[in-house]
Amino acid sequence: MSKKPTARRPKPTTQEAEAVVHALRTHQVDAIVGERHVSFVRLKQVETELESSRDQLRILAARLESQRESERTEVAREIHDELGQSLTSLQLGLAWLTYTVTLTPPVRARLASMSALVRTTIRAVKEVAVRLRPGVLDELGLVKTLRSEAKAFTEHTGVQCRFETNLRNVACHRAGSLAVFRIVQAALTNVARHAQASRAVIGLMKRQNDLVVTVKDNGRGIAKTLVAKPGACGVIGMRERALTLDGTLALAGSRGKGTTLTVRIPLSRVLITRGAAPTS
Amino acid sequence: MTSASPMAVSMSRRPSSPVPHAGRRPIYSFRLFVAGNEPNSMAARHNLTQLCEKHLKGRHRIDIVDVFESATAALKHHVLVTPTLIVLKPKLGVTLLGNLSETRQVLATLRLNGNGR
Numbered sequence: 001m002s003k004k005p006t007a008r009r010p011k012p013t014t015q016e017a018e019a020v021v022h023a024l025r026t027h028q029v030d031a032i033v034g035e036r037h038v039s040f041v042r043l044k045q046v047e048t049e050l051e052s053s054r055d056q057l058r059i060l061a062a063r064l065e066s067q068r069e070s071e072r073t074e075v076a077r078e079i080h081d082e083l084g085q086s087l088t089s090l091q092l093g094l095a096w097l098t099y100t101v102t103l104t105p106p107v108r109a110r111l112a113s114m115s116a117l118v119r120t121t122i123r124a125v126k127e128v129a130v131r132l133r134p135g136v137l138d139e140l141g142l143v144k145t146l147r148s149e150a151k152a153f154t155e156h157t158g159v160q161c162r163f164e165t166n167l168r169n170v171a172c173h174r175a176g177s178l179a180v181f182r183i184v185q186a187a188l189t190n191v192a193r194h195a196q197a198s199r200a201v202i203g204l205m206k207r208q209n210d211l212v213v214t215v216k217d218n219g220r221g222i223a224k225t226l227v228a229k230p231g232a233c234g235v236i237g238m239r240e241r242a243l244t245l246d247g248t249l250a251l252a253g254s255r256g257k258g259t260t261l262t263v264r265i266p267l268s269r270v271l272i273t274r275g276a277a278p279t280s
Numbered sequence: 281m282t283s284a285s286p287m288a289v290s291m292s293r294r295p296s297s298p299v300p301h302a303g304r305r306p307i308y309s310f311r312l313f314v315a316g317n318e319p320n321s322m323a324a325r326h327n328l329t330q331l332c333e334k335h336l337k338g339r340h341r342i343d344i345v346d347v348f349e350s351a352t353a354a355l356k357h358h359v360l361v362t363p364t365l366i367v368l369k370p371k372l373g374v375t376l377l378g379n380l381s382e383t384r385q386v387l388a389t390l391r392l393n394g395n396g397r
Contacts, residue, residue: 012358012360016358020360022377023361023378027320028363028377028378028381029361029362029363029377029378030315030320030321030361031315031318031361031362032360032361033313033347033355033359033360033361033362037351038347038348038351038354040318041361
């Protein structure tokens with residue numbers, strides 16, 4: 001890529017310099033001829049264009065995610081208000097029948113069974129609504145929500161899930177805490193679906209100027225080929241969420257030794273006030 | 281001619297003068313500095329050849345200099361970037377930078393627009 005010219009040349013005039021700048025700006029230049037070597041400029045141009053494309057994609061992804069959250073909120077509200085209300089009315093109707101009408105034992109037993117089924121359905125509907133739109137995130141904040149998520153994960157999957165943090169009394173930006181919550185949610189889904197783990201740990205730690213979110217499991221470990229595969233296990237979605245907060249995401253694992261997902265986000269993008277006292 | 285969007289850039293090192301006639305149509309002599317087969321260099325080569333075929337048929341000479349092969353020649357001609365086209369004859373005192381995709385501007389700079397020369 002280089003030859004070594006020896007002659008020196010006079011400084012370019014303003015007009016010449018402007019012409020060169022124009023040619024560079026309009027991407028009409030392949031190489032710059034220096035006194036000691038010739039340098040390609042195409043690589044730099046391609047890098048600039050690539051970075052610009054990435055930025056546009058990130059903006060698009062963030063916009064799509066925001067729309068998706070709005071839709072989720074809407075669906076959750078519909079499910080909770082409409083379906084939940086109807087099921088509650090149905091349950092009340094069944095209770096009224098049980099206590100006001102004289103029933104034969106088989107009918108009473110059938111009613112009790114129906115009532116139990118309705119109760120189960122109401123619980124399922126509430127869980128779906130919460131999963132779609134975690135109201136607890138707005139009410140209780142990120143720390144308590146993740147603690148609650150760990151508990152719920154253990155109950156639903158049988159995988160012992162623990163939550164660890166060194167944060168206390170922190171207020172979070174809504175978008176930041178929602179992104180962290182969704183990343184953890186997606187990571188736990190991967191644990192339940194693929195890891196074959198018996199234990200999992202969610203970590204939310206303040207490390208210098210970063211918030212470090214980890215989800216570790218003791219499962220079979222993600223294959224190296226999958227770690228390198230960008231589309232695997234919803235990694236793109238999680239990474240995009242991290243990127244919208246100027247963060248990074250790393251996935252590491254080895255066969256039989258579990259998998260660790262680490263997300264590192266600048267504190268200022270998530271927390272409004274800070275506190276760091278060891279709790280677990 | 282290749283239709284890359286950015287326009288050609290020209291600059292003058294010496295005061296420009298009218299194209300000399302001497303009763304005959306002038307012969308144009310160009311020296312085009314390129315960087316191997318890089319895209320703009322390829323485009324400049326192609327565009328210059330097409331332009332000469334169309335407007336200077338039989339009265340042009342093109343000397344291609346690859347700066348990777350002959351960087352000293354580039355420095356000698358004060359070439360800062362590639363592609364650079366230097367018009368050696370007639371003495372227009374004109375240098376064009378870029379891939380020469382803006383035909384009208386290139387023709388105007390070479391005084392080849394309008395009068396059929």
